[in-house]
Amino acid sequence: MAGAAEQPGGAELAPSTSSRATATSGTQVVGRVAAVLQAVAAAGTARTAEIARSTGLTRPTAHRLLTALAHEGLLDRDGTGSWALGFELTLLGAVAAQRYPAQDLATPHLRRLAEATGESAFFSARRGDEVICLERAEGSFPVRSHVLHEGLRLPLGVASAGLAILGHLPDEQLEAALAATRERRSQLGPQHDDAHVRHLVSHVREHGWSLNPGRIVEGSWGMAAAVFDASGQPRYALSLTGIESRFRPPRQHQLGTALLEQAHRLSTALRTGRAAS
Amino acid sequence: MAGAAEQPGGAELAPSTSSRATATSGTQVVGRVAAVLQAVAAAGTARTAEIARSTGLTRPTAHRLLTALAHEGLLDRDGTGSWALGFELTLLGAVAAQRYPAQDLATPHLRRLAEATGESAFFSARRGDEVICLERAEGSFPVRSHVLHEGLRLPLGVASAGLAILGHLPDEQLEAALAATRERRSQLGPQHDDAHVRHLVSHVREHGWSLNPGRIVEGSWGMAAAVFDASGQPRYALSLTGIESRFRPPRQHQLGTALLEQAHRLSTALRTGRAAS
C-alpha cells in the first residue's frame, strides 16, 4: 500500500519503457529527478539518450535534468560524456545510512559467504515492489555471472533475492506484490508469470531459501535467503549466483544452509544494532 | 571556480539564511531539491518550517518539495512530523560510494584515533567551499563536544577539518576559498575573519595539522589532519575534538602526531585502493 498508485481505468500501454506513474500530487519534477537518479544508479554509467529512454523522458528534458543534477554534484560526467552518480550522493547517503545501518553490518557476512562457497555473493534491499542490488563480493570460482550488479533494480519475484523476500511475506502482501509487479514481470519474459513465481515462492516457504533456476539468463542460477530488519520485516536478502552445475543437489543444500546461517546472523545483528562475531 | 556564482551588483543582504544562488542555468527546481536534501542532512531531523528557513524557501514551497521527496522515498517522516533522510538515499548512496570508497576505508582509522586518544574523532569531506562531517567515533573521555555531528556542513576555514584542508591548498586556491566563504564566515562571528583564518592556515603549513582553539564554541577545541585522495588532492580530513585542557601542549603534539599518522595511512589506502593494516 505504500507505493500503490491508483491506476485510472485500464492500464494504458506505456509507449516506451516509462514505468513509474507517481504523479499522485504536487511537484512532479521531483519524481522525474528521482527516476533519473535511479536510472543512472541502475545503469552504473549511462549516456544521455539511454537515460531518456529508460525514464520515458524526452531527450532535451533528460539532458536538462542531468546537467542540473551534475551542477549540484548529485551526478558526475566522465570524459566520454557518460553520467554516473556524484560525490554529493555519497555524502547524503553516508548520513542517511546512519538510520539504516544494514550495509555496514552486511559486508562481513557477504565476504564470508563468498569465501565459504566460492560463488559471488550479493546483498540486496527491498524498496516498494523492487529489489535493489547493493553490494557484490566476488567468489573464487573463475566462471562468474554478471547479470547482477550494484544499483540494479528488479521487480520482486524475478531474482532469487526478491523471491526469498516474497516467500516470507503474508499472503495478503504477497498478492499485492504480485499484482504490482505483474506488468513489469511480463515484460521480462513468460517465465516470470504468476504461476512460476508462486511455485518458487512455495519452495521458499518450504526450505527457507529461494532458488532461481536460470530464469533471468539461461544457465545463471541464484539462491537467496531473506534478512529481517529490526522490526522483523524481510527487507534485505543475501544471495549467491553462479553456473547451473554448481547449484545442483547436493551442493544446493550446502549453499542453502550457508545462506540461512549468514542471513540469520545478519538479522540478529540488525535487531541488536551490533555487529556479530 | 566550481561553484563560483556571479554576484549581480552589490551583495544584497539575504532576508533570512538563504545561502545558495546556484541559478546558473536550466532547471532550478533541482537546485532547490538539492538544498532541501542538504538542509535535512545537516539538521539530522527537522520540521517543515525549519527547512523553509534554512533554505530560504517559502513554507508552502518547502512543504511541497518535502512531501514530494518523501513520496519518492528520498525523505522519511517520523511520527512527530519531523523529516529525515530516507531509505532511497541509502540505496543511491551505496551505489555512489563505489566510486568514492573513502568512508569505508576511513572507519578503522577513525576508530583507532578515538581509541588511542580518548577524544571523539571525525571523518569529514570537502565539497566545493564546504566541509561535511561524515562519521563520528566516540572517545572514552566522558566530557564530549557535540558541536560537530554527521551531515553538518561548515564553510572551509571555520573548523579544524576545513583548516587542515585549506592549509594544503596552493595560494591561488586558498584565496579563492577565502573569498567564496567570506560572507558565510562573517555570519558565524568576527573570530572567523580572513586574518584569523590565515593565521591558523600558516600554523597548518608549519606543523602539518590544524588547530581550532575554541573558535566555534568556547572551550571546544579541535585538531585535524588532511587526507589526500587518489589524485593527490586534500579532499578529506580526520579530526579530534574535546575540551581545551586536553588540547594544550605537550598533549597537543601527541594528538597531532596521531592525526598525521592515521591521515597518512588513510591517504595511502585511498591511493592504492586497498585497506591498510
Next chain:
DNA sequence: GTTGATCGTCCACATGGTGGACAAGCGGGA
C-alpha cells in the same frame, strides 16, 4: 563523401510551480 548516430541548444507555448492567504490542530497560560 555520405550515412547514421549521438550530442547540445534554441525558443514559442502552456503547463506546472509559486506563495500569499485562509483554516485547522495543538499546547500552554490565565
Next chain:
DNA sequence: TCCCGCTTGTCCACCATGTGGACGATCAAC
C-alpha cells in the same frame, strides 16, 4: 473555558518556468 501563539496542511489565481519539437554541430563508421 477562552484566548493566544505556535505550528501544519491546503487552496487557487497568476505568471514564471519547464517543456519538447526542431535545428545545427560533432563524431565514427563505411
